[in-house]
Amino acid sequence: MNWTWFHKWGSPKWFYEMSGRWLPWLAVAAVLLLAVGLVWGLAYAPPEKYQGNSYRIIYIHVPAAFLAQSCYLMMAIAGAVGLIWKMKLADVALQQAAPIGAWMCFIALVTGAIWGKPTWGTYWIWDARLTSMLILLFLYFGIIALGNAISNRDSAAKACAVLALVGAVNIPIIQKSVEWWNTLHQPATFKITGKASMNAEMWLPLLIMVLGFYCFFGAVLLMRMRLEVLRREARARWVKDEVAGLVKAGSK
Amino acid sequence: MSFASFGEFLAMGNHGPYVWSAYGISLLVLALNVVLPILARRRYLQDEARRLRREEAK
Numbered sequence: 001m002n003w004t005w006f007h008k009w010g011s012p013k014w015f016y017e018m019s020g021r022w023l024p025w026l027a028v029a030a031v032l033l034l035a036v037g038l039v040w041g042l043a044y045a046p047p048e049k050y051q052g053n054s055y056r057i058i059y060i061h062v063p064a065a066f067l068a069q070s071c072y073l074m075m076a077i078a079g080a081v082g083l084i085w086k087m088k089l090a091d092v093a094l095q096q097a098a099p100i101g102a103w104m105c106f107i108a109l110v111t112g113a114i115w116g117k118p119t120w121g122t123y124w125i126w127d128a129r130l131t132s133m134l135i136l137l138f139l140y141f142g143i144i145a146l147g148n149a150i151s152n153r154d155s156a157a158k159a160c161a162v163l164a165l166v167g168a169v170n171i172p173i174i175q176k177s178v179e180w181w182n183t184l185h186q187p188a189t190f191k192i193t194g195k196a197s198m199n200a201e202m203w204l205p206l207l208i209m210v211l212g213f214y215c216f217f218g219a220v221l222l223m224r225m226r227l228e229v230l231r232r233e234a235r236a237r238w239v240k241d242e243v244a245g246l247v248k249a250g251s252k
Numbered sequence: 253m254s255f256a257s258f259g260e261f262l263a264m265g266n267h268g269p270y271v272w273s274a275y276g277i278s279l280l281v282l283a284l285n286v287v288l289p290i291l292a293r294r295r296y297l298q299d300e301a302r303r304l305r306r307e308e309a310k
Contacts, residue, residue, distance in 0.1 A: 043255065044253060044254060052267055053271060054264070054270050054271060057270065057271060057274045060275060060278045064278070103284075107278045107281055107282075111278060114274040115274065223293070224289045227292060227293045230296070243297070247297055247300055247301040247304060251301060
């Protein structure tokens with residue numbers, strides 16, 4: 001197998017150049033998908049038989065919950081790559097993804113609570129799914145706090161990578177919580193095998209919103225990572241040239 | 253379109269406050285996630301510009 005694609009990620013310069021090319025496409029895709037998904041989900045999808053129109057909250061709740069978990073998995077993988085191959089970019093990705101993941105987790109919890117009031121009659125209960133999502137939010141806080149508290153960059157990277165890996169145990173627990181315990185939360189709507197428990201008029205806009213959230217995450221993560229690369233590599237010749245160019249373009 | 257009028261769309265069949273507050277908070281958070289990194293980048297470049305000018309003056 002050819003591993004050159006993997007070695008390229010070891011070069012911050014290569015990442016900076018490539019991400020500059022990907023970023024506009026991701027941003028445009030995110031805006032288009034989110035706009036289409038929002039209008040479709042809010043105005044055109046049919047109301048649900050039992051929940052009426054409150055179910056429309058799932059068009060942000062489900063994508064945010066998916067992303068909160070995927071983001072954590074990505075951070076765990078980045079943590080493993082950083083520990084094994086000492087790749088600097090992996091730590092940049094881990095640190096910069098954490099606040100986005102925390103915000104996504106926040107959206108999932110808040111929208112879920114708002115939806116719960118008219119549907120379950122309560123904003124919050126200590127249900128397995130809800131509690132494991134709250135633990136995910138605290139794991140994000142832990143990683144952010146740990147990254148900020150340790151001033152030595154290598155030690156901070158190692159500590160955050162370990163916490164990301166250990167905390168990943170929570171992800172299958174979130175996934176399986178609705179099967180393992182008697183929860184109020186409904187089981188998954190989408191299954192890899194078998195039919196979705198929703199008709200197409202409802203899940204198509206949901207799928208678009210999920211894709212939109214992933215593109216949004218990609219675009220914001222690249223934005224944050226590019227700035228962090230400039231900061232960390234400030235002594236490199238190519239960064240000095242790049243920053244000088246950006247400063248000159250900005251002062252015009 | 254699953255609503256007969258704009259008023260009905262806003263009302264969301266008595267679930268208006270729930271639906272709109274959920275969407276409002278979420279869109280605010282998404283906007284914050286875009287604006288904060290852009291401001292951080294601008295601040296960084298302004299600091300760098302100041303530093304470069306100082307170095308040139310020396």
